[in-house]
Amino acid sequence: LAKTTQPISMDSYEGQxxxxxxxxxxxxxxxxxxxxQQFPSxxxxxxxxxxxxxxxxxxxxLFIPADRKSSTLSLPRVSLSDTAVYYCLVGDFxxxxxxxxxxxxxxxxxxx
Amino acid sequence: xxxxxxxPKFQVxxxxxxxxxxxxxxxxxxxxxxxxxxxxxxxxxxxxxxxAGITDQGEVPNGYNVSRSTTEDFxxxxxxxxxxxxxxxxxxxxxxxxxxxxxxxxxxTRLLVL
Numbered sequence: 001l002a003k004t005t006q007p008i009s010m011d012s013y014e015g016q017x018x019x020x021x022x023x024x025x026x027x028x029x030x031x032x033x034x035x036x037q038q039f040p041s042x043x044x045x046x047x048x049x050x051x052x053x054x055x056x057x058x059x060x061x062l063f064i065p066a067d068r069k070s071s072t073l074s075l076p077r078v079s080l081s082d083t084a085v086y087y088c089l090v091g092d093f094x095x096x097x098x099x100x101x102x103x104x105x106x107x108x109x110x111x112x
Numbered sequence: 113x114x115x116x117x118x119x120p121k122f123q124v125x126x127x128x129x130x131x132x133x134x135x136x137x138x139x140x141x142x143x144x145x146x147x148x149x150x151x152x153x154x155x156x157x158x159x160x161x162x163x164a165g166i167t168d169q170g171e172v173p174n175g176y177n178v179s180r181s182t183t184e185d186f187x188x189x190x191x192x193x194x195x196x197x198x199x200x201x202x203x204x205x206x207x208x209x210x211x212x213x214x215x216x217x218x219x220x221t222r223l224l225v226l
Contacts, residue, residue: 046216
């Protein structure tokens with residue numbers, strides 16, 4: 001499974017857009033990119049998954065450039081409740097089901 | 113649906129004791145996994161299962177055993193607890209739709225080994 005690199009921490013203010021970038025230089029052809037969110041004392045929660053270009057759902061957007069060596073999670077107009085740790089995962093989830101490998105994650109702190 | 117449930121929520125063990133952490137899911141998911149999370153760190157995969165009767169090791173399997181006799185249950189056994197196994201343990205289940213897999217995590221079990 002591809003190794004990922006993310007910033008350890010980020011700060012933001014309520015109402016701002018937050019972009020968290022993840023590097024995955026050795027991503028393989030069959031690999032997808034997935035982001036999870038974890039609040040203190042809770043298990044991670046799936047946010048979004050994509051393969052290329054842009055994916056958007058009701059929570060976030062995921063931007064993936066053509067070379068797929070990085071990806072950016074975009075959270076529009078964050079609130080205090082978005083304070084959490086965000087994990088970027090890369091893997092061939094179709095052929096390696098159940099085997100997620102988490103990195104260190106990015107601790108996002110949203111201030112009033 | 114109850115989703116993924118874990119018991120107990122909290123447990124204190126003495127070094128050398130054994131115990132089983134229970135995990136159950138009622139979503140008929142084929143995949144189930146166990147992770148541990150130490151303070152300030154990401155989750156590390158202990159064992160996972162791609163279906164009843166099939167299990168495999170993750171990143172940190174030493175000191176832990178698993179079995180999957182039914183689709184619903186995936187217990188994690190600590191054979192002889194050590195202080196290094198003090199951690200928060202998360203169980204997860206997942207399914208695939210096309211090429212996308214979504215994991216659902218339980219609330220966690222906090223384990224303290226003295």
